[in-house]
Amino acid sequence: MMLKLPKDFIMGGASAAYQVEGATKEDGKGKVLWDDYLEKQGRFSPDPAADFYHKYDEDLALSEKYGVQAIRVSIAWSRIFPNGTTDKLEPRGVEYYHKLFASCKKHHIIPFVTLHHFDTPLKLHEIGDWLSPVMLDSFVDYAKYCFKEFPEVKYWITINEPTSMAIQQHVSGTFPPGEKDRFDKAFQAEHNQNVAHARIVNAYKNMNLGGQIGVVHALQTVYPFSDSPADKHAAKLQDAFENRLYLDGTLAGKYSSETISLVKEILDANNQPMFKSTEEEMKELDKAAHQLDFVGVNNYFSKWIKAYDGDSETVHNGTGAKGTSVSRLHGIGEERKPDGIETTDWDWSIYPKGMHDILMRIHDEYPLVPATYVTENGIGLKESLPSNATDDTIIDDPKRIDYLRKYFAAIIDAINDGANVKGYFIWSLQDQFSWTNGYSKRYGLFFVDFPTQKRYVKKSAYWFKKLSETHELED
Numbered sequence: 164m165m166l167k168l169p170k171d172f173i174m175g176g177a178s179a180a181y182q183v184e185g186a187t188k189e190d191g192k193g194k195v196l197w198d199d200y201l202e203k204q205g206r207f208s209p210d211p212a213a214d215f216y217h218k219y220d221e222d223l224a225l226s227e228k229y230g231v232q233a234i235r236v237s238i239a240w241s242r243i244f245p246n247g248t249t250d251k252l253e254p255r256g257v258e259y260y261h262k263l264f265a266s267c268k269k270h271h272i273i274p275f276v277t278l279h280h281f282d283t284p285l286k287l288h289e290i291g292d293w294l295s296p297v298m299l300d301s302f303v304d305y306a307k308y309c310f311k312e313f314p315e316v317k318y319w320i321t322i323n324e325p326t327s328m329a330i331q332q333h334v335s336g337t338f339p340p341g342e343k344d345r346f347d348k349a350f351q352a353e354h355n356q357n358v359a360h361a362r363i364v365n366a367y368k369n370m371n372l373g374g375q376i377g378v379v380h381a382l383q384t385v386y387p388f389s390d391s392p393a394d395k396h397a398a399k400l401q402d403a404f405e406n407r408l409y410l411d412g413t414l415a416g417k418y419s420s421e422t423i424s425l426v427k428e429i430l431d432a433n434n435q436p437m438f439k440s441t442e443e444e445m446k447e448l449d450k451a452a453h454q455l456d457f458v459g460v461n462n463y464f465s466k467w468i469k470a471y472d473g474d475s476e477t478v479h480n481g482t483g484a485k486g487t488s489v490s491r492l493h494g495i496g497e498e499r500k501p502d503g504i505e506t507t508d509w510d511w512s513i514y515p516k517g518m519h520d521i522l523m524r525i526h527d528e529y530p531l532v533p534a535t536y537v538t539e540n541g542i543g544l545k546e547s548l549p550s551n552a553t554d555d556t557i558i559d560d561p562k563r564i565d566y567l568r569k570y571f572a573a574i575i576d577a578i579n580d581g582a583n584v585k586g587y588f589i590w591s592l593q594d595q596f597s598w599t600n601g602y603s604k605r606y607g608l609f610f611v612d613f614p615t616q617k618r619y620v621k622k623s624a625y626w627f628k629k630l631s632e633t634h635e636l637e638d
């Protein structure tokens with residue numbers, strides 16, 4: 164059976180500045196939280212990544228050729244303001260993004276631009292990152308500067324995945340500063356990001372620039388491992404921990420009493436204090452939720468949660484050794500996949516129904532949201548260049564095509580069920596560096612040979628082009 168995407172559905176590719184640009188020490192760029200941290204770890208370097216700083220025009224030309232109509236890029240805050248604060252401006256950074264957006268125009272590609280994608284300037288990270296009021300004020304100043312400086316951008320994204328950042332910084336410890344089990348800090352950082360997001364949306368709307376503004380969330384659909392009341396409650400707690408605080412905060416403009424009581428239950432179980440919010444902040448959240456233009460959904464996998472009352476224990480699979488990840492959170496629950504759920508080498512479940520269910524949840528539970536984009540989805544695979552490769556070698560990636568076909572079918576189902584999904588951005592446009600997995604987890608439509616940064620096309624790019632041109636998904 165032939166499934167169809169709406170006529171005006173946008174087909175895009177996604178990236179993030181730190182994961183593609185490289186050039187971390189070029190043209191006056193300030194340090195970010197990752198630079199020294201990665202150097203100390205010694206596992207991999209963010210340079211030269213995909214060398215997008217120099218190769219953007221080549222990637223945009225390829226994108227145009229393979230049916231990519233829009234790209235998600237982020238601005239590296241510390242290229243513009245090396246210290247994060249507006250006291251020092253770096254004109255070479257500003258110039259770079261003007262050139263990037265001009266190249267988008269030349270190649271008929273719409274830029275969707277994220278202001279913060281996990282790359283807090285080091286100086287602001289050192290004083291508390293999202294827990295510091297100075298960070299919030301500086302972020303608003305930087306955002307307003309970008310709105311004025313880059314009128315060519317018509318789609319803005321405030322923050323990429325507030326919760327991933329908060330959880331990985333303070334609970335699982337996989338992002339700098341690498342803290343574990345500080346649920347209180349994670350919730351406070353999430354609330355603070357909701358506030359920063361709201362201030363920026365409200366400022367943008369006051370400036371009347373005629374574009375659109377949204378936020379991007381990591382949304383894992385959470386299911387109970389079994390029908391037992393204990394597992395069902397554990398799944399609710401996990402959902403509150405990962406999804407609800409920022410869904411409520413950014414899409415409804417208020418925290419429901421159920422969300423608050425679930426968050427409190429998690430914190431009480433861990434003997435940690437509730438996050439603080441003020442009446443003024445809640446008014447800002449409410450105002451922003453009523454002016455938001457779209458939400459971006461990043462969905463790759465789903466989770467199943469089982470009741471658990473032991474100590475917290477998390478192990479990150481950062482190498483692609485299947486079956487090595489562990490997540491057991493005290494006061495929440497344990498991740499456990501039911502039999503028969505397919506997974507990637509990094510233990511991410513392949514479960515397209517989760518995409519359908521999360522899109523429907525936004526439609527059903529957050530009626531203020533005018534439009535949804537899938538802003539990230541894709542599969543990380545171990546891929547290599549054949550030793551006899553020539554310039555025309557095409558990388559065969561049948562697993563990616565199969566994954567995409569299934570997830571697109573789920574998106575079309577959701578659209579047919581009433582979800583207003585306006586576009587899709589594959590993660591990722593080109594192979595890039597992954598924060599906690601380095602270079603071996605490849606997601607791109609375009610293969611990057613990391614020692615040389617030369618591009619090769621994957622078969623999935625041909626598949627993507629066809630879908631982009633016909634909007635028809637073959638079974």
Ligand code: BG6
Pocket residue numbers: 179182323324327381461539543590596597598599600604
């Ligand atoms: C999203 C992020 O969470 O997932 C990206 O926005 C990230 O920056 C992507 O790279 C895939 O995750 P990972 O850990 O496989 O790189």
